[in-house]
Amino acid sequence: MNEGPLHQAVKALYLEEGATEEVTIGSFVADVVAADDTLVEVQTAGFGSMKRKLAALLEEHRVVLVHPIAAVRYIVKLPTEQDQPATRRRSPKRGTVSHVLDELVSIPTLLCHPNFELEVLMIEEEELRAFDPKRVRRRSGWRVVQRRLQEVLGRERFTSPADLFRLAPGDLPEEFTTADLAAAMDEPRWLAQKLAYCLRESGEITICGKQGNALRYQRGAASMN
Numbered sequence: 001m002n003e004g005p006l007h008q009a010v011k012a013l014y015l016e017e018g019a020t021e022e023v024t025i026g027s028f029v030a031d032v033v034a035a036d037d038t039l040v041e042v043q044t045a046g047f048g049s050m051k052r053k054l055a056a057l058l059e060e061h062r063v064v065l066v067h068p069i070a071a072v073r074y075i076v077k078l079p080t081e082q083d084q085p086a087t088r089r090r091s092p093k094r095g096t097v098s099h100v101l102d103e104l105v106s107i108p109t110l111l112c113h114p115n116f117e118l119e120v121l122m123i124e125e126e127e128l129r130a131f132d133p134k135r136v137r138r139r140s141g142w143r144v145v146q147r148r149l150q151e152v153l154g155r156e157r158f159t160s161p162a163d164l165f166r167l168a169p170g171d172l173p174e175e176f177t178t179a180d181l182a183a184a185m186d187e188p189r190w191l192a193q194k195l196a197y198c199l200r201e202s203g204e205i206t207i208c209g210k211q212g213n214a215l216r217y218q219r220g221a222a223s224m225n
Contacts, residue, residue: 009149014040028053038062048106064117069095072124080131097156098167101194108201111161122154161202177214
């Protein structure tokens with residue numbers, strides 16, 4: 001199934017007693033079917049490519065989409081010569097649960113579906129890179145060839161669009177802009193804009209006015225006054 005080591009390792013976490021893997025359902029193959037018939041789909045990259053598959057599976061099944069995010073990443077550069085050792089260093093970048101929004105914007109309304117849940121795994125991982133300047137111009141010619149799970153650091157489950165407000169635990173005014181949302185999230189505004197988009201598309205917030213050039217939002221349906 002062309003699964004990488006990270007995908008395989010995460011999938012193995014959900015193979016509890018009574019579960020089976022790689023089960024054909026219609027024209028698709030489910031990663032895991034749990035003992036209670038819940039389907040578990042592991043996606044380490046973009047969600048957009050799964051739209052058709054998720055829509056089909058959700059017609060008759062409860063589906064949990066699992067997405068790993070690296071809170072801690074070690075970059076391993078493979079040797080360019082046979083007599084050289086690999087190098088390993090810790091990346092200064094740290095992923096957070098909020099970074100699931102990078103992918104959720106592809107399927108912003110799916111949390112409205114009663115059969116759908118999203119689980120974010122915060123992990124420590126190794127990212128293996130090979131020097132391949134002919135294929136990669138950025139990263140100075142280093143290409144990611146593999147990701148490996150080292151440790152699971154935490155889990156966060158989202159079962160409805162309202163759960164996304166947990167990504168903004170700080171104080172939020174009754175009417176707010178994405179700047180207010182960014183402050184409540186303690187994240188950059190570009191990420192707050194993605195949260196606002198998901199909440200708006202799923203009907204959790206509505207536009208209630210403008211503050212300069214910025215839209216103002218409120219929870220729930222817009223006032224009819």
